[in-house]
Structures are given as C-alpha cells and as structure tokens.
Amino acid sequence: MEAVDLGQLLSAQQDRRIRVIENLLRGKKTVSTLYWGQRYRLLPLLNLDKHLQRGGLDTAIQDLQHQGWVTVDPEQATLRLTSTGEQQLADQAYYRPVTTAQWVNLDLVAARQRLLLAVQVTSQFAHSTARYYPLATDQETRRAVRVWFHRRKSPALASQLGAALTASLQQLPQQTAGVVTDQFTGFGQPGLTSEQLAVTHQWTTWEVRLMQVDGVVQIAQDARQADHPLHELLGPLWQVPISRSAQATLAAVEAGGDLARVATVRKIKLSTVREHLLEAAIMSPLRDFPYDQVLPETVRQDLASALHGSIDDWQYTALPTALQAQYDFFYFRLYAIWRIKEATT
Amino acid sequence: MEPLTTSLKRVFGFDHFRSGQVQALASLEAGADTLAILPTGAGKTLIYQLYGYRHPGCVLIVSPLLSLMNDQVNRMRMSGFKRAAAITSQTPFGERLSILNHLNQLQFLFLSPEMLAQPQMLARLQQIQLSLLVVDEAHCIVQWGPDFRPEYLLLGAIREKLRQPLTLMLTATAGQQTRAEIAKQLRSQPQVVTESVNRPNIYLDVENVADEATKQSRLQDLVAHLRRPGVVYFSSKQQATDTALWLRDTTGVTAAAYHAGLDAEDRFKIQQQFMAGQLDVICATSAFGMGIDKDDVRFVIHYHLPADLESYAQEIGRAGRDGQPSVAILLYAPGDEQLPLALGQANRPEVETIERYYAHPQNFAADDPQIQLLAFYREHGISEEAVKRLFASREKERNHALAQMLAYVRTETCLRATWLQAFDETSPAHTAQCCAPGNVALDLTALGLTRQAPAPEPEEMPWQERLARLF
Numbered sequence: 103m104e105a106v107d108l109g110q111l112l113s114a115q116q117d118r119r120i121r122v123i124e125n126l127l128r129g130k131k132t133v134s135t136l137y138w139g140q141r142y143r144l145l146p147l148l149n150l151d152k153h154l155q156r157g158g159l160d161t162a163i164q165d166l167q168h169q170g171w172v173t174v175d176p177e178q179a180t181l182r183l184t185s186t187g188e189q190q191l192a193d194q195a196y197y198r199p200v201t202t203a204q205w206v207n208l209d210l211v212a213a214r215q216r217l218l219l220a221v222q223v224t225s226q227f228a229h230s231t232a233r234y235y236p237l238a239t240d241q242e243t244r245r246a247v248r249v250w251f252h253r254r255k256s257p258a259l260a261s262q263l264g265a266a267l268t269a270s271l272q273q274l275p276q277q278t279a280g281v282v283t284d285q286f287t288g289f290g291q292p293g294l295t296s297e298q299l300a301v302t303h304q305w306t307t308w309e310v311r312l313m314q315v316d317g318v319v320q321i322a323q324d325a326r327q328a329d330h331p332l333h334e335l336l337g338p339l340w341q342v343p344i345s346r347s348a349q350a351t352l353a354a355v356e357a358g359g360d361l362a363r364v365a366t367v368r369k370i371k372l373s374t375v376r377e378h379l380l381e382a383a384i385m386s387p388l389r390d391f392p393y394d395q396v397l398p399e400t401v402r403q404d405l406a407s408a409l410h411g412s413i414d415d416w417q418y419t420a421l422p423t424a425l426q427a428q429y430d431f432f433y434f435r436l437y438a439i440w441r442i443k444e445a446t447t
Numbered sequence: 448m449e450p451l452t453t454s455l456k457r458v459f460g461f462d463h464f465r466s467g468q469v470q471a472l473a474s475l476e477a478g479a480d481t482l483a484i485l486p487t488g489a490g491k492t493l494i495y496q497l498y499g500y501r502h503p504g505c506v507l508i509v510s511p512l513l514s515l516m517n518d519q520v521n522r523m524r525m526s527g528f529k530r531a532a533a534i535t536s537q538t539p540f541g542e543r544l545s546i547l548n549h550l551n552q553l554q555f556l557f558l559s560p561e562m563l564a565q566p567q568m569l570a571r572l573q574q575i576q577l578s579l580l581v582v583d584e585a586h587c588i589v590q591w592g593p594d595f596r597p598e599y600l601l602l603g604a605i606r607e608k609l610r611q612p613l614t615l616m617l618t619a620t621a622g623q624q625t626r627a628e629i630a631k632q633l634r635s636q637p638q639v640v641t642e643s644v645n646r647p648n649i650y651l652d653v654e655n656v657a658d659e660a661t662k663q664s665r666l667q668d669l670v671a672h673l674r675r676p677g678v679v680y681f682s683s684k685q686q687a688t689d690t691a692l693w694l695r696d697t698t699g700v701t702a703a704a705y706h707a708g709l710d711a712e713d714r715f716k717i718q719q720q721f722m723a724g725q726l727d728v729i730c731a732t733s734a735f736g737m738g739i740d741k742d743d744v745r746f747v748i749h750y751h752l753p754a755d756l757e758s759y760a761q762e763i764g765r766a767g768r769d770g771q772p773s774v775a776i777l778l779y780a781p782g783d784e785q786l787p788l789a790l791g792q793a794n795r796p797e798v799e800t801i802e803r804y805y806a807h808p809q810n811f812a813a814d815d816p817q818i819q820l821l822a823f824y825r826e827h828g829i830s831e832e833a834v835k836r837l838f839a840s841r842e843k844e845r846n847h848a849l850a851q852m853l854a855y856v857r858t859e860t861c862l863r864a865t866w867l868q869a870f871d872e873t874s875p876a877h878t879a880q881c882c883a884p885g886n887v888a889l890d891l892t893a894l895g896l897t898r899q900a901p902a903p904e905p906e907e908m909p910w911q912e913r914l915a916r917l918f
C-alpha cells in the first residue's frame with residue numbers, strides 16, 4: 103500500500119488508529135477492530151490484504167508524514183489528515199470501488215481464485231487445448247472448479263460464460279472491466295499481473311486490487327441467479343459476516359436466554375457471550391439484532407441521559423460512578439452501536 | 448518387462464531418448480543408485496517419470512525450492528501423471544492431511560527437505576512402498592547444506608531409515624569434489640551418468656567495468672542492442688524489481704522481475720508471458736530458471752558475481768537450448784566478490800558464537816537464523832567440535848569456489864577452458880566463436896546477436912473483444 107492508498111482511508115475530521123486499519127486488512131476480527139472499523143466506515147477492508155505484515159503500513163505513514171499530509175499522535179498511534187493532505191487527496195483522481203456494500207458478505211479470496219481458474223479451464227476447453235499449465239491454486243479451489251466443470255461442461259459453456267461476464271463487467275466502470283479482463287489467464291493470454299496493470303495505466307497496485315475486487319463481487323452478485331453459469335461455483339462463497347460461534351450465541355439469546363444462562367448452556371464465559379453479541383450487532387443490520395431484548399428501553403434511557411456529543415468522544419470511564427456500577431462496558435458499547443445503526447438506517 | 452523405448456513411446460509419444468536419459472534409466476533398472484549429471488534441458492524429469500511408470504510404489508522427490516514444487520506437480524499432471532502431490536511448509540494444513548491420508552495412492556510425491564526431516568512424515572513414509580527416491584538439484588547438498596538448509600545433511604540418515612530405497616541424484620553440474628560430497632552425504636556409491644557440461648553454442652563474455660554506474664549503463668546498452676529474449680540475473684530481489692522498471696522506462700523493452708517473493712499467481716503469469724514471447728527481458732534472482740522450458744533465450748547477463756562456477760553454469764545453461772548462437776555475459780566491477788562473501792557469511796556463526804551457544808543454549812533468541820541453525824545441529828546430536836569443523840571446512844569450500852569464480856573472471860586466454868577445467872573436462876580449442884575474456888571486446892555483430900527488428904505494437908482493442916477472444 104502506498105501513501106495515497108492509505109491517505110484514502112483517513113479523515114481530517116476523525117483520528118484513526120493505525121492498528122485498526124492494519125487489523126482490518128489482515129482480517130483480524132476482534133470486537134474492538136470491528137467496532138472502530140465501523141466508526142471509520144472501513145469495514146469493507148476486512149481481509150483485503152491477508153499477507154500484510156505487522157507494521158506493513160509504516161513506510162506509507164512515513165511518506166504521508168513527510169509530505170505533511172497527516173499528523174501522527176504517537177501516544178494513541180492515530181493518524182489524522184491535515185487540510186493540505188485532505189485537499190491534495192481530493193484533487194487526485196483515485197479509484198472509487200462501487201460494490202463495497204457487499205464485500206464483507208463474500209469470501210473474496212476464494213471467489214477470485216475460483217473465478218480465475220474457471221475462466222482458464224473454460225477458455226482452454228473452448229480452444230480444445232488438452233495440455234496447458236493450470237494456475238497454481240490451493241486444493242479446495244481445484245476441487246470446486248473440477249466439480250463445477252464436470253457438471254457444466256458443454257459446447258455452449260464458453261459462450262455462456264463469455265456472455266455472463268460481459269454482462270457483469272458492463273455494469274462497472276470501463277477501466278475496471280478492462281482490468282478484470284486483462285488479469286484473466288486463458289487461451290493465448292497469460293494474463294497481466296496487478297503490478298503490470300498498475301504501471302501501464304499509472305494507477306497504484308492497490309487501486310488495481312480494488313478494481314479486481316469490484317469485478318469479482320459484481321460477477322458473484324450476478325451469479326446468484328440460478329441460471330448463471332457460475333452459480334454453483336460462486337454461490338457457496340456468500341457468507342454471513344459473523345463467526346459461527348457468534349451466530350450460535352446470538353441464536354441462543356434470541357431463543358430467550360438471559361446472558362448468564364446462555365453462557366452456562368454453551369459452556370463459554372459470560373465475557374465471550376458479550377463479545378459474540380457485540381460482533382453480531384456490529385455486523386448485522388439494525389432489524390436483525392434483538393436490541394429490545396438485550397438493551398431494553400430503560401437501559402437506553404439511563405445511558406442517553408449521561409452520554410452527549412460525538413460518539414467517538416464517549417468514554418466509559420467518564421460515566422457517573424453509579425451508572426458504571428449498574429452497567430458493564432458491554433452495555434455502553436452496545437448502546438453506541440445501536441445509536442450508530444439508528445443514525446444510518 | 449517391456450523395453451524402455453516402448454515405455455517411452457507409450458507414455459510420452461517419443462521415439463528416442465535424449466542422451467543421458469537412457470543411460471540413467473538403464474542404471475536404475477539394473478538396481479544401481481545413480482548420479483545423473485545432465486545439462487539443463489536434457490529432460491531429467493522424464494527419467495523418474497518413466498521409472499515411476501514402470502514400477503509399482505511411489506516415487507519420492509526431494510526438491511529444494513519451495514516455490515517451484517507446485518509448478519513441478521502441475522507439469523506432472525500436464526504430462527498425464529495425475530497422482531502427484533507436493534507438501535511444503537506452505538501447504539495448508541487440511542491439504543497436507545488429505546495428501547497424507549491418501550499417500551499409498553500417490554505415484555509421485557514432492558517434499559521439501561524440512562518436511563522430510565519431520566518424524567511424523569518419516570513414519571508415514573516408512574509405511575508405504577517407495578519405488579525410487581529422487582534428490583533433485585543434488586548439488587544443493589553441497590552449496591546450501593551446512594549453512595542454509597541443514598536438513599539436506601540428514602538425507603543420508605533419512606535414506607537409511609527408509610531402508611535405503613533405490614536413489615536417483617540429479618544435478619546439472621557437479622565437479623569431482625561435489626560428486627564425492629553428494630555420494631558421501633547420501634551414504635551411497637552411485638553409478639555416475641554424465642554428459643559434458645560444455646555448451647558450444649553459448650558464447651562466453653566477461654566485461655570489466657569501472658564501477659556500479661558504468662555497470663548500469665553497460666547493462667542498459669547491452670539490453671538495448673542484444674537479440675532477445677534474455678535473462679538478467681541479480682543477487683537481490685529489490686534490484687531485480689527496480690532494474691526491470693528502469694530498463695522498461697529507459698530502453699523501451701518489455702521487462703518483468705521474477706523472484707521467490709512474488710505470489711504464485713504473479714509467478715505463473717510472468718513465466719507464461721515469457722514463454723509466450725510477450726516479454727523481452729526477465730530480471731531474475733536464482734529462483735528463476737529451474738522448470739522454465741524456453742528454447743530461444745538468446746542472452747543471459749549476470750549483473751552480480753555468482754558464488755561459484757556451478758551456479759553460474761546452471762544459470763547460463765538457460766540460454767540457447769535450441770542450439771542457436773547465444774551469449775552469456777558477466778559484468779564485473781572491482782570488489783564485486785564482496786557481495787557473495789557477505790551473503791556466505793551472513794548465515795555462518797562465528798566460532799565464539801558456537802561456543803557460547805553450546806554452553807548456554809537457553810540464553811539465545813530462537814528467531815535468529817544463525818541460532819536456528821545451531822539449534823538444529825544440537826538437537827540432532829551433533830557435537831560442538833563437529834559443528835566448528837563443519838563451518839570451518841564449509842568456509843574453506845566456499846572460498847575455494849569463489850576463488851574459482853574469480854579465476855574465471857580474470858582469465859585472459861580462454862574462458863571456456865577455465866570453466867570446463869573446474870569440472871575436470873578438457874575444452875575444445877579456442878576459436879572466434881568461443882569467448883571474449885575481460886581484455887577482449889564483445890562484437891555482437893560478428894556473432895549475429897544484434898537486436899532484430901521490433902515487432903509492431905498490437906492494436907488496442909476494447910475490453911469486450913479481448914474478453915470474447917478468451918472464449
């Protein structure tokens with residue numbers, strides 16, 4: 103990630119923690135990362151750069167600092183754009199992905215692997231090539247594509263897939279359609295690397311990555327139609343963005359357990375039950391979480407009376423002692439999530 | 448059992464073996480461990496593929512380069528051998544388990560040395576029938592073993608634990624000393640099958656340059672004027688990457704970097720682009736080459752001094768496999784030997800470190816590669832004295848190898864003679880098509896190796912047409 107790429111993830115109005123951005127990219131889903139990811143409106147970044155090393159953003163941060171585009175609070179490890187930085191970044195043409203709302207709902211890495219291999223296999227099949235080097239992928243991808251191909255193999259497959267991909271890419275910006283097309287490997291086309299596409303078009307490699315994700319998500323979105331040639335291949339990769347254990351806890355709570363009982367029944371700690379619920383609340387739309395049950399009206403009123411101003415400035419430790427004694431941090435955090443969802447729903 | 452040529456025809460559709468293949472196979476069929484020293488491109492893989500085809504059980508291939516192992520499996524599958532798999536430290540856990548559970552159904556299994564050294568792995572392998580053990584790139588035992596991949600030094604013991612299966616050792620280059628060392632490490636007395644390492648169609652050139660800046664501009668000049676495609680070798684990933692961009696911007700060649708730091712998708716694409724003739728120049732580290740089938744590489748340039756003549760011979764061997772005139776150019780600036788010296792020392796612990804470590808192993812951080820190396824030896828019961836001797840003799844060998852490399856650079860008469868002498872071969876008489884040592888200028892025109900007319904730029908089509916072309 104280069105300085106401009108990181109700059110796009112920052113704000114002049116809000117301090118943003120470096121570690122949160124790093125953890126989002128690496129797919130480390132702690133409640134704190136998810137909560138702040140939501141506050142920064144950066145949740146779509148989840149899992150986008152699994153290979154990022156810890157401290158892997160340091161060079162980009164130094165570059166931004168050097169240019170005077172950000173100020174760094176070393177104590178909090180937060181970044182904030184300066185007005186120069188905000189202006190400069192606004193003046194630059196930078197790719198704006200168009201499918202971000204769906205990103206957390208798809209296994210992006212697997213979807214991309216399957217798509218690339220399916221395109222290669224179909225393209226070579228269409229040209230009757232018996233011997234070619236298949237893309238190096240993991241065993242699960244190979245298995246899924248093999249099963250898909252055996253089911254779908256027919257003289258019409260190539261033209262169906264070509265038409266379906268064209269229809270998907272037509273909905274995306276022209277340059278994105280070009281990038282997605284040129285990264286494909288197939289007959290007579292080794293495919294271009296992200297680096298090569300970036301150099302040729304004077305984008306950053308990260309922008310190319312964003313375009314590729316747009317392509318994968320658009321195609322997977324269209325493949326939800328049962329008659330789409332990639333339906334069986336990509337369909338299973340849509341996911342609820344909540345871990346299985348959190349889903350189970352949520353179901354137990356909804357079935358009418360108070361939290362302590364759910365903990366006993368599920369043989370987990372009460373603190374874990376609470377973490378699961380916070381994860382589920384952050385990652386679900388307002389209507390899909392039982393706020394009335396877990397955060398009753400009276401609790402909301404008590405907390406509302408003590409909490410004012412910008413949500414980012416709220417501090418649990420600044421609550422009146424009596425309220426702290428009555429309500430655990432969990433309720434304070436859940437109330438904030440409810441307020442955010444209320445405001446954006 | 449059917450004759451070898453019948454199997455060859457049946458499996459690969461060829462009528463004739465290439466020289467070396469049949470001797471190696473005959474030796475294996477006679478039940479003899481075999482060390483095959485065959486030049487790059489001689490079709491070494493075919494030897495164990497065909498042996499595996501003709502005999503029941505699994506062929507176990509120990510291969511040093513992780514990044515290439517999956518490529519090798521793909522190549523096997525492509526040639527119709529579907530029951531092939533690879534396990535490296537990077538293989539996901541689930542996949543590893545699934546391979547291990549189906550071990551007895553495999554015909555070919557590729558393992559990295561460190562995987563093979565694991566007790567559980569060894570235990571599983573003891574339960575299946577091995578038809579053949581292959582040690583690929585066997586010279587790595589000597590080049591890398593002691594201070595880079597100590598697992599290679601366990602191969603002899605592992606081989607005994609596997610009840611000494613028939614063993615094939617493969618390498619492109621090995622002088623007498625290396626041969627002896629390979630045999631000693633593997634506790635075997637192999638039959639040696641060898642072809643001359645000489646490649647008469649590769650013109651050899653050494654150029655002395657004053658400094659780094661001159662070297663860069665000479666590289667630029669060469670790349671702009673040489674017949675393409677070609678490969679430029681570097682010792683560092685970063686320099687390979689930077690130079691590819693710089694050459695592209697300043698000379699208009701299509702260039703790309705290739706090194707072990709790229710992910711599998713990018714490596715695949717760059718390789719395929721190069722094979723398809725879409726790249727003029729690859730800026731590579733030594734990770735590039737093994738497993739590349741491209742016959743018409745016209746030049747190989749070394750920007751950095753290789754650590755020994757064996758690596759150098761391996762790398763220039765990627766030029767001119769079609770037998771057409773090609774050139775291998777080594778650019779040398781005074782002091783260039785410092786880099787291989789430093790790289791060699793980076794992993795080698797000082798005597799004092801060895802002593803302190805053996806006295807108090809618990810005092811050392813486990814994330815230091817030198818300490819990991821010492822821990823490895825200590826855990827395998829190798830004494831402090833033996834480790835000291837090992838590193839001392841290793842240093843001597845490396846220095847000797849580097850001295851040979853420098854002798855090549857400083858040759859004033861015939862480069863080929865110096866090179867072949869290091870492999871105990873006599874060189875044919877020097878001619879105008881043979882070489883240009885450092886004191887002789889390179890004449891590309893006389894060699895017919897000047898740049899051909901550039902291909903016209905393909906016209907840009909809209910993405911819809913590019914996509915349609917795939918299907």
Ligand SMILES: [Zn+2]
Pocket residue numbers: 860861862863864877878881882883
């Ligand atoms: Zn000569």
